[in-house]
Amino acid sequence: MRSVFITLAAAGILALSSLAQAGTLQDVRKNGFLKCGTHIENPGFSALDANGQRIGFDVDFCRAVAAAINVPEVKYTPLTSKERLPALQSGEIDLLSRTTTYTMSRDANMGLDFTNITLYDGQGLMVRKSSGITSARQLDGATVCLQTGSTTELNVADYFRRNGMNYTPVVFDKQPDVRAAYDAGRCDVHTTDVSGLAAQRSLMKNPEEHVILPELISKEPLGPVVRHGDNQWGDIVRWTVWLTMAAEEYGVTAENADKLFAESPDPEIQRMLGKTGTLWQDLGLDAGAPVRVLKLVGNYGQIFGRNLGPGTPVNLPRGYNEQWTKGGLIYAPPFR
Amino acid sequence: MAVDIPDRLPPATSVGVLGWVRRNLLCPWYNALLSAATAFLIAKAAAPFWNWAVTNATITLDPAVAKRHTGAAWGFIREMWPVFMTGIYPAEERWRPLLALCAVLAVAGLTCVRRLRGAGWLRALWLTTPVLVFACIRGGGITGLPEVGTHYWGGLMLTLLLSVVAMVAAFPVSVLLALGRTSDMPVARPFCVAYIELVRGVPLITILFMASVVLPLFLPSDLDLDKVLRAMAGITMFFSAYLAENIRGGLQGLSRGQYEAADALGMGYWTKMRVVILPQALRIVIPPMVNNFIGILKDTSLVGIVGLVDLLQVAFATTSNPKWFGRLAEAYTFIAFWYWVLCYGLSGCSRYLERRIPSAGK
Numbered sequence: 011m012r013s014v015f016i017t018l019a020a021a022g023i024l025a026l027s028s029l030a031q032a033g034t035l036q037d038v039r040k041n042g043f044l045k046c047g048t049h050i051e052n053p054g055f056s057a058l059d060a061n062g063q064r065i066g067f068d069v070d071f072c073r074a075v076a077a078a079i080n081v082p083e084v085k086y087t088p089l090t091s092k093e094r095l096p097a098l099q100s101g102e103i104d105l106l107s108r109t110t111t112y113t114m115s116r117d118a119n120m121g122l123d124f125t126n127i128t129l130y131d132g133q134g135l136m137v138r139k140s141s142g143i144t145s146a147r148q149l150d151g152a153t154v155c156l157q158t159g160s161t162t163e164l165n166v167a168d169y170f171r172r173n174g175m176n177y178t179p180v181v182f183d184k185q186p187d188v189r190a191a192y193d194a195g196r197c198d199v200h201t202t203d204v205s206g207l208a209a210q211r212s213l214m215k216n217p218e219e220h221v222i223l224p225e226l227i228s229k230e231p232l233g234p235v236v237r238h239g240d241n242q243w244g245d246i247v248r249w250t251v252w253l254t255m256a257a258e259e260y261g262v263t264a265e266n267a268d269k270l271f272a273e274s275p276d277p278e279i280q281r282m283l284g285k286t287g288t289l290w291q292d293l294g295l296d297a298g299a300p301v302r303v304l305k306l307v308g309n310y311g312q313i314f315g316r317n318l319g320p321g322t323p324v325n326l327p328r329g330y331n332e333q334w335t336k337g338g339l340i341y342a343p344p345f346r
Numbered sequence: 347m348a349v350d351i352p353d354r355l356p357p358a359t360s361v362g363v364l365g366w367v368r369r370n371l372l373c374p375w376y377n378a379l380l381s382a383a384t385a386f387l388i389a390k391a392a393a394p395f396w397n398w399a400v401t402n403a404t405i406t407l408d409p410a411v412a413k414r415h416t417g418a419a420w421g422f423i424r425e426m427w428p429v430f431m432t433g434i435y436p437a438e439e440r441w442r443p444l445l446a447l448c449a450v451l452a453v454a455g456l457t458c459v460r461r462l463r464g465a466g467w468l469r470a471l472w473l474t475t476p477v478l479v480f481a482c483i484r485g486g487g488i489t490g491l492p493e494v495g496t497h498y499w500g501g502l503m504l505t506l507l508l509s510v511v512a513m514v515a516a517f518p519v520s521v522l523l524a525l526g527r528t529s530d531m532p533v534a535r536p537f538c539v540a541y542i543e544l545v546r547g548v549p550l551i552t553i554l555f556m557a558s559v560v561l562p563l564f565l566p567s568d569l570d571l572d573k574v575l576r577a578m579a580g581i582t583m584f585f586s587a588y589l590a591e592n593i594r595g596g597l598q599g600l601s602r603g604q605y606e607a608a609d610a611l612g613m614g615y616w617t618k619m620r621v622v623i624l625p626q627a628l629r630i631v632i633p634p635m636v637n638n639f640i641g642i643l644k645d646t647s648l649v650g651i652v653g654l655v656d657l658l659q660v661a662f663a664t665t666s667n668p669k670w671f672g673r674l675a676e677a678y679t680f681i682a683f684w685y686w687v688l689c690y691g692l693s694g695c696s697r698y699l700e701r702r703i704p705s706a707g708k
Contacts, residue, residue, distance in 0.1 A: 050653070050663055051659075053671055057665075057666035058663040059669075060429060062433060062436070062437055063437075064434070087573075087653050088653045088655060088659070090651060093559055096563070099563070100563045102562055186674060212672070213671075
């Protein structure tokens with residue numbers, strides 16, 4: 011009798027405590043919307059369209075995760091770079107998708123878990139074509155225009171010291187000011203992340219007079235971030251992103267997802283799209299999740315092309331963000 | 347016999363526009379020189395802007411066509427202006443803020459009719475308007491409209507709501523603070539002094555940041571305090587301290603005789619304040635108060651730091667749109683226009699009140 015009572019009490023306490031810290035998935039389902047932290051504005055990553063809807067590369071991964079869970083709505087919280095990590099820790103958002111660089115200190119100290127790397131970015135350098143410079147190693151003595159208060163400044167300092175070169179920094183608070191100063195000829199070099207450099211170049215008076223040097227002077231692996239400790243939630247985000255990556259590898263697009271679901275004889279595609287096996291159910295989702303995601307946002311290549319690819323102001327070459335089969339780093343584990 | 351001289355108009359050069367120009371700009375000769383020099387400078391400065399904004403500008407909705415012109419691409423504003431007005435508010439529900447705005451303007455228009463002023467039903471209308479506006483914009487509940495949470499409020503609408511709420515809410519708080527600070531109550535006075543000095547000693551941006559980032563860390567995670575509400579509370583808190591000091595100035599500007607006369611009539615504290623002191627004190631401080639209100643209106647643009655998409659943030663977010671990428675100059679011009687209209691409107695109200703209430707200007 012006594013032992014039964016103790017068992018019941020223990021079960022009760024367990025039930026209570028699991029209620030108190032219900033998983034993020036349950037919270038999102040209960041609320042009916044996903045709270046996603048993103049940029050207020052960053053060309054290609056987050057912006058507003060004429061209907062007041064958010065669009066962009068980071069935004070698409072929020073939409074993908076919401077589609078996977080099958081909640082109808084994403085609530086975007088625009089965050090500054092100082093605000094983004096506390097917002098995730100305090101539970102104000104469920105998912106942070108805001109060009110956040112994967113670093114060891116953030117992973118170790120901040121109570122955060124990085125999920126995937128959705129974009130291999132890096133700091134790049136832009137110079138005038140007329141200067142004849144073709145490599146960053148020729149930049150000894152250059153004047154460098156850059157934005158203050160970010161890792162940009164530190165990366166430049168590291169790079170020049172490592173290579174035994176001198177430079178004069180000219181710092182500004184805002185990206186448009188950096189651009190204007192460089193465009194007016196106040197410095198020889200304009201530097202920021204490569205994903206931003208082409209966009210900045212498109213706003214110059216004569217975009218074709220400038221060239222982005224081949225070297226990246228830093229590694230900026232960007233990706234969605236979740237709170238530490240909710241492993242199921244982390245897995246959902248991770249596999250939703252990998253789904254878009256694998257879909258590109260296997261040739262599944264927004265347009266043919268339904269058709270391939272019905273007809274594809276490939277067992278890997280069948281498992282990935284939830285036709286056979288219980289992979290998605292095991293994750294806490296339903297078998298319809300993968301097709302929903304792909305029909306909404308398309309595969310990784312489509313997301314990239316729509317927001318960052320040629321024809322957009324960002325105009326970023328695939329580079330490292332090409333599929334591993336084509337020499338890039340985009341690699342999804344097997345759906346098995 | 348007197349000759350009947352027909353009435354003649356005064357010479358064209360001494361009345362009307364020409365007369366005004368002659369009197370004020372051209373006589374004596376050195377004024378004419380100064381006028382010419384100033385006109386030249388203004389023209390020199392305005393010409394590039396005119397070229398950009400009018401001569402070389404386009405209004406096409408096609409960004410590719412706009413790109414071929416060197417001037418402003420007003421097509422960007424033409425396509426995006428609803429977003430500037432309401433931010434991320436759902437496009438198909440945009441008629442609701444518009445309806446709310448029309449309702450407020452209608453009530454304000456009725457108030458301007460002199461005959462109706464002071465009518466009881468008009469006062470009741472004013473008291474119910476905020477509730478109606480809130481219900482109309484937010485929806486849900488008994489209204490039968492789809493709910494649009496404060497999360498989706500943005501653009502000019504959010505700027506207006508934040509500043510109007512802050513103005514209306516800060517006013518009574520600041521009157522109480524000012525009364526508390528000028529009273530000799532042993533607890534209330536130090537409290538009011540401490541509040542005013544503490545809040546005035548902290549930048550608004552810090553208060554907003556505290557309210558939106560630090561506060562949720564202390565509160566239980568399931569208590570979801572509304573972000574807009576937190577910003578409203580922060581701004582109200584901040585400006586009530588400033589307004590309180592303005593009102594204290596008014597209280598001290600009254601002569602001692604007013605207080606003593608009220609005491610001599612046997613009035614209690616609240617009657618004295620309500621009937622004698624505050625009506626006079628508040629009239630004196632209309633200009634500095636409106637000054638503060640204009641400050642509130644412009645300082646609401648700081649809410650961008652806590653992730654609210656107000657008029658200024660819409661300018662940033664829409665210019666990151668690939669379609670109209672980098673059209674910041676157009677966006678800035680457009681929102682500058684709106685801020686100017688609102689601030690000028692407020693100072694116009696202030697001038698009107700000063701004219702209507704004789705002692706206000708003294």
